[in-house]
Structure formats: structure tokens, C-alpha cells
Amino acid sequence: MRVCARVCPASREQVDRLLRHRDVVVTADLESDVDVLLVAGTTVEEAFALRPAGWPGARVVVLADTFSREGVREAVRAGATTLLRFATTSPGHLAAGLLTAREGGGQMPHDVLVRLLGGSGAAGRAPRLTRRHLSVLWLLAEGFDNAAVARSLTCSVHTVKNVVRELLVLLNARNRAHAVAEAVRLGLV
Template identity: 40%
Template sequence: MKVQVEAADSTLRATVATKLRLVGIKIVERPFQVPVVVAAAETVGRALRSCPQPYLTGDYRLLVLADDFDPAEVRSALRAGVRAMLSTTSAPEKLASAVWSTNQGESRIPREILLKLLRDRAGGGPDSAPNPSPLTPRQTAVLALMAEGYPNVAIAKNLSCSEHTVKNVIYEMMTRLQVNNRAHAVARAIRAGHI
């Protein structure tokens, strides 16, 4: 696996690159050579500003590392195509898992970031939707593991079922919640109090 690392400063870039190398991920020095870009800075907004504009076109899969997750900046990042967000202090293994998920096109946003985002939107707004139908116990269990960032294989192992079953449960749950992606499903379920 190869990634491009963009950072607000060279020290942070070196730290992120070292963590990635520790878990076998190669760093590409030339820009625009790989689909996954890791952008790091103190804030989400600054991490995005550290990326050259072509990375923000939707052709690349973005993973943002930051220390501060301002809800407005998180929303802007999601609109810009960011697939995953983690703290800059995340362990190398967690970072590697997020890189792999991002490469697969999955979204990975830690629960605490989603909760902060939802608290900021508690008054409702354009993203509000009708309360979703009650979820089955299996859908709730899958959703809780999705909220923790588990990929389908790990969810299947955790629930002692096949990956195919997990995919079916996710499809049914996303239809029931009227959402288009995993991050939105988790956000909607948290807002409705299902997890």
C-alpha cells in the first residue's frame, strides 16, 4: 500500500510518515501518484489547506489527521470528499486501518467526532430527516461496530456471521435509515438514539 502525505509542517509530516512506515505503508514523495492522500495539521481546515487543489476534486481518497475537529470544518471536509478523520495522536495500527478503509472507499469517522458534529446540529437544519424506523437488534449491533470503524470482515467475525450477511444487513439498514453511506448511517442512528 502506498500513500501521499501532506502536512501543515515538515515535523508533523515526518511523524505521520514514520507511523505509516512502521506498519508497512510506503510513502510516495511525488504528488498525484496514488489514490489515497493523508493530510495532517492541527485543525481539519488547515489539513485541507495543506493539500494541493487537485486532491480536493474527488479523484483522490482523503484521510485527515487533526487535533481539533471543529464541526463547521468537519462538514466542509466531508463536502470536499474527505473519507476518514482521525486524531494526529492515533496509534500506527489505527492509522493503517483507516488508510486501508479509505483505499477501499469506506468512510471512517470516530464516534467522538460524529457526536461533536451532531451536538452542533442538535437544533436541526437542512440535514435533519424524519426519525428512521426502529432497527433490528442485528442492524443495531452492526451499526455500533461500524461507528467504531470496523470493516465488514471484522464485523462478521465479531458477530459470528458471514461477510455476505453483514453486507445484506448494512444494505437493509441503510435503506431503512434512508442514507447513502456508512458515515451518514452512523450519524443518523446516533441522532435518533439507536446507538
């Protein structure tokens, strides 16, 4: 499968790591034989803005950290069918998402779909979180302890503890469980 990748500079290293899959050939040029366009950025708006003018929108995969309701609606209206979150995407998951898009299917995170369909969205103003904050939050929500989070993110346990402390302050939370609950309430995870 041939993929044209348009990636914001802040996401380049992470996307390069995710695109290491034997069935994916990556090109920077839009050629006639490209199967799927991958756009990646911190937010869905930033990622989708990288889509070249004139690209029909079909067969577009959006990879981002943050999905606002408006940004998702704009991407979906323009034909994007597959939206993936950095924190929960592995190389195999990305390859499957690219294949799904190539075949005309689509996928997106459950919470993004709920917000898109008008379900309960964020009830307050969400603090601005870094990619590291969001990754740790997602793993905490999955029940990972500090050591497992550190292994998953290839960092030290000390770094994870510092990020958790920052999250407690940013989310005005009493403990890890409360931080995850606040993140869910605000639509961050």
C-alpha cells in the first residue's frame, strides 16, 4: 500500500516510528498511485490543514492527539473516514486504519464518535495538555500503574510520577482516579 504522509514537524518522529510496517510504502509526493493520504498533527484541525488543495477527502486518515467537535465535523464533511489518536495507535493499528481507509471503510475513537453524534461533550473548559500528558492519561485510564506507563512510553518511572503530579494540578484532581474522571468529563480521554 502506498501512503502519502503530510505531518506537522512536532509529530514527525512519532509518525515515522508508527509507519514502520512491512506493508506500507511512504512517499512525501502526491502521485497518482497513492492509495491513502495520512495527515498528522497535534490537533485534528492542524492535521487536516495539511491536506493538499484539491485532494478529494476520500481515503484520508487523520492522526492527532486532540479532536474537537468542530474539527472532526470539518474533516468528516470533507470525506475523512478514519481518525486515530496518537496515544492509542500502534504501528499495526495504524496499518489497519490505512487499509480500512483504502478499502473505503472508516474508524474513529469512541469518544470522538459520541461527541460527533451530539452525545455528552465536554462540560467545562479543558486545560491545555501536552502530548505526554495525554499519553499518560490514556494509559492511566486503561489501568496501567506507573511502571507500566513508563515501559509503554519508554521513559523513567520518575518522569511518569512528575507527569501525574502535573496532571493533578492541571485537572484540579485529588488523585489519579479523579484525574482520569476529570479528563473524561472534559472530553480529553
